[in-house]
Amino acid sequence: MKTKDCALCGKPGEVMFRVQLGKGKPWVFVCKPCCEAEREKPGYRYGGTWKGARH
Ligand SMILES: [Zn+2]
Structure with a gap:
């Protein structure tokens, strides 16, 4: 299982x-x-969802 660290709260x-x-x-x-x-x-843009889990 992979994870990423949040850029805002870590x-x-x-x-x-x-x-x-x-x-x-x-x-x-x-x-x-x-x-x-x-x-x-304002200025927020969404570019997709990343999932660390592989099924
Ligand atoms: Zn966060």
């Missing part, structure tokens, strides 16, 4: 969300709570 997760947190900013992976918190802010 917690590892098996399901991460690829997001851009402002125009011209780099794409980062964040956990679900951080994704939901950032979603309301």
Whole structure:
């Protein structure tokens, strides 16, 4: 099982969300709570879901 560390809170997760947190900013992976918190802010863009689990 692979994990990634959230770019905002640093917690590892098996399901991460690829997001851009402002125009011209780099794409980062964040956990679900951080994704939901950032979603309301201007400039947020969603670029896909990453899953570490293989089935
Ligand atoms: Zn997070």
